[in-house]
């Protein structure tokens with residue numbers, strides 16, 4: 626990996642607290658196959674290009690285990706010298722990733738919360754700082770932390786859904802490093818407006834503000850993603866890695882140096898009564914929406 630980060634203690638803690646079937650604070654039961662199946666990697670006919678698919682129905686939300694599984698998959702791909710690019714996509718029909726798993730944030734387990742945020746930070750390090758060329762094949766909604774996954778890729782194509790940082794609608798705010806990724810991508814004024822309003826952009830609006838690089842037809846996503854990956858791989862790897870370091874190194878190092886403070890800040894922010902009230906309200910609305 627280009628920007629090697631150490632998070633052993635946090636990730637070790639996460640393993641102890643794994644649970645894969647639970648009832649949320651609003652009474653919904655989540656269950657799924659084991660976390661090992663939530664993320665799969667596939668080869669393509671080009672040995673330098675791999676596919677990383679998120680398969681955590683119903684919404685590819687980022688729980689502690691989901692973050693850890695994606696990080697693990699990236700590291701495994703990076704450990705193969707032949708692999709030079711990865712296409713990040715979803716196997717769900719309409720959702721790329723619905724962002725952080727709100728069951729982690731609402732009425733949180735006090736011991737698990739720091740490990741959860743540490744795993745989310747680690748995912749940012751692993752994806753944003755990967756030595757691989759990363760192509761986001763965004764084939765559905767990508768709000769909040771789902772947008773972070775997209776922003777962490779080198780090139781973003783999108784076929785459908787909405788994308789953006791809608792945290793303010795939940796009564797929370799994106800952490801500084803995610804906000805900075807957004808600002809670095811679309812510029813300060815556009816980011817300022819979108820962050821404050823919690824705007825989610827459809828594909829056309831996202832292309833207009835530079836949040837994505839290309840709109841593609843639903844049936845063309847993987848073909849276009851492979852073509853773009855080939856173009857990135859054609860650039861000599863040391864040059865690609867150096868360019869990434871040039872554009873992303875400062876931001877990655879800043880969080881690396883402030884990792885513990887960021888975890889503490891997150892935990893005290895989320896544990897505030899008002900935050901919990903807002904999150905609970907949003908979560909209930911989400912659960913009731915269809916009914």
Ligand SMILES: CC/C=C\C/C=C\C/C=C\C/C=C/C(=O)SCCNC(=O)CCNC(=O)[C@H](O)C(C)(C)COP(=O)(O)OP(=O)(O)OC[C@H]1O[C@@H](n2cnc3c(N)ncnc32)[C@H](O)[C@@H]1OP(=O)(O)O
Nearest residue numbers: 683684723724725726727766769770797798799800891894
């Ligand atoms: C100073 C700052 C310091 C620290 C920072 C503090 C906080 C952290 C801040 C920011 C980082 C990032 C935060 C987040 O990512 S928060 C999550 C934001 N995500 C959303 O708001 C998306 C919510 N979901 C939706 O709007 C829709 O689900 C979506 C449009 C994506 C898809 O709609 P669709 O109709 O296709 O599916 P649904 O029926 O709504 O969803 C299926 C199923 O999944 C459940 N679900 C969806 N999203 C989440 C989620 N994020 N967490 C948990 N569960 C989720 C949904 O309720 C449905 O469940 P069920 O009814 O049981 O089938």
